Amino acid sequence: MTVRHPHPPSSSSATARAPRRRRRLSAALALPLAAVLAASLGACSSDDASGKASDQGPASALRLGYFANVTHAPAVVGVAEGTFQKDLGSTKLSTQIFNAGPAAIEALNAGAIDAAFVGPNPAINAYVKSHGDAIRIVAGAVYGGAQLVVQPDITSAADLKGKDLATPQLGGTQDVALRSWLTDQGLKNSVSGGGDVTITPTDNAQTLQLFQDKKIDGAWVPEPWASRLVLDGGGKVLVDEKTLWPEGKFLTTNLIVSKKFLDEHPETVKGLVQGEVDAVKWIQDNPDEAPKVVNEQIEKLSGKSLSDDVITRAWANITTSVDPLASTLQEVQDHGVTAGTTQKADLKGIYDLRILNSILTADGQPTVSAGGLGEE
Incomplete structure (x- = not known):
């Protein structure tokens, strides 16, 4: 019996099929590679080429810390009168009460809050310890009252x-x-x-x-x-x-914001600062009603209101203002060094008052200075 062996393929036909196999292989490899690149680009989409977080539009929520104190009157009034929520629009405001600034800074560093009303020394410490990465002072709030x-x-x-x-x-x-x-x-x-x-x-x-x-x-x-x-x-x-x-004049309370939150949601921060500007204006336009509102909120938050004599005396000792008194901050830091609670460091960059000053300008009010320690 004769067995016929098939003829081997000619070298020309094998060569013709090889590019097709390579093209199919290349196409197969290209699909997962494209997916990897897309995922990588997606992961980096919130940052620009310099590594700075980019604007992601309004935040769905903003978490704000403040104290149930007279020295936090703009925060107390802004929450009670709804100026923050009005100016934040669709962004939901939630609040947390603190007893002192260092605790609020801990919460901000832990990502539990996005912004807070705190004194200048905790703000300085947060800025210095993070090498300028943690916070920015975006407005003043109150001076006096200690x-x-x-x-x-x-x-x-x-x-x-x-x-x-x-x-x-x-x-x-x-x-x-x-x-x-x-x-x-x-x-x-x-x-x-x-x-x-x-x-x-x-x-x-x-x-x-x-x-x-x-x-x-x-x-x-x-x-x-x-x-x-x-x-x-x-x-x-x-x-x-x-x-x-x-x-x-000595600063008692600032409004600070997480730098990451400011970079990612400047429009939301603008709503927050606008809310404070509106709260300060309301306080100044309602000198008799404002301390009553603050006292009512202190009772609501702490369980006990202040006597008429106490709220009258306390109110006379403070001034509400969005000016952060930046020219005094270096001396405040010097006091912290003397006290042993902070270290000497360059504070340039701690302020970002651009949003505040744009609001003040639009409202026909004088702008405020960063004292050479940031943008204005």
Whole structure:
């Protein structure tokens, strides 16, 4: 039996099919490669070539931190009167109450909030520790309204030697003010304890109770707690902080925003700042009603309202303003260095007042300065 072997394919026909196989293989490889590239590009779409987060449009929500204090009046009023939510439009506003600035900064760094009303010292610390990446100051809020209130038998700085004092929180604005002032008076103190004067960071409500029970000798606190120590606790003012500053102006409260949130949602930040501008204007246009609204909100948030005498005294000690008093920030930082709660560092870039100034300009109001420490 004869077996016929098929003829092998000619070299010309094999060569003709090879490019087709290569084309099919190339096409097959191209599909997953394109998917990988698309995914990579998608992952980087929120950043520009410099690595800066790009504008992603309005945020679906904004989480705001503030204190139930007179010194946070624009925040309290802005929430109560709805100016924030009105100007935020479809962005949902949620709020969280804090006792002091360092706690609010911790929440912001952890991504639990997007913006907060805090004092200048916590803002400086957040900026310095993050090498400028964490926050930007986008507006001022309140200046004035902090005092060192002591027991009636204390009449001078020298009398504080061996005494126990309180502040709202270590590294907070009032804590730094007290430690810096004590150092200037020749009284040693330390963030780790010890020294001529003992300073214990204490919740404001607890400070009042301890003061009334004579378990502490005094406290450097913001309003309305300074007024409560005087009127409800029988204390007296040893130092009104305004006496330590030119023209009596010292910043108590800023509005800060996460830098990432500002980069990604500038339109939402504009709504927030507009809401504060509107709240400050409402306060200034309603001088009799404003303290009542703040007092009602303090009762709602803390469970107890202030007496008429306390709210009247406290309100007289503050000024609401969106000007962050940037020219004073370097001295504020110097106080923090003296107090041992911060380190010396370049603050250039900490302010971004462009949104605020665009709003003020559109409203026919004077713009505010960044004092050479940022954009305006």
